[in-house]
Amino acid sequence: MLDREFFLGFIKIHILYHASKESIFGTEIAQELARHGYSISPGTLYPTLHRLEKAGYLKSSSQVVEGKVRKYYLATSAGKRVLEQSKKKIRELVTEVIEER
Numbered sequence: 001m002l003d004r005e006f007f008l009g010f011i012k013i014h015i016l017y018h019a020s021k022e023s024i025f026g027t028e029i030a031q032e033l034a035r036h037g038y039s040i041s042p043g044t045l046y047p048t049l050h051r052l053e054k055a056g057y058l059k060s061s062s063q064v065v066e067g068k069v070r071k072y073y074l075a076t077s078a079g080k081r082v083l084e085q086s087k088k089k090i091r092e093l094v095t096e097v098i099e100e101r
């Protein structure tokens with residue numbers, strides 16, 4: 001569906017934003033997105049994380065937590081760069097679409 005395609009862009013920016021602050025793992029990201037009103041299934045979230053990693057925007061590292069392997073994601077410098085570019089575009093979009101200037 002087309003609306004999903006739009007929201008996926010927002011979701012990717014959101015993931016990059018949090019991963020630029022601290023390393024985050026899948027369940028944490030899903031909970032954060034849910035807090036913002038996005039319901040994202042693991043079937044969408046994990047391929048999205050892998051794609052961002054493959055593109056060089058995220059770097060993952062595995063840690064054992066309570067006997068289970070957990071994959072943490074952190075934004076790379078390329079990821080931070082694309083986040084900065086996205087911020088400019090968000091600002092411009094808000095000015096036009098929300099503030100109607």
Ligand SMILES: [Zn+2]
Nearest residue numbers: 014018032036
């Ligand atoms: Zn957030």
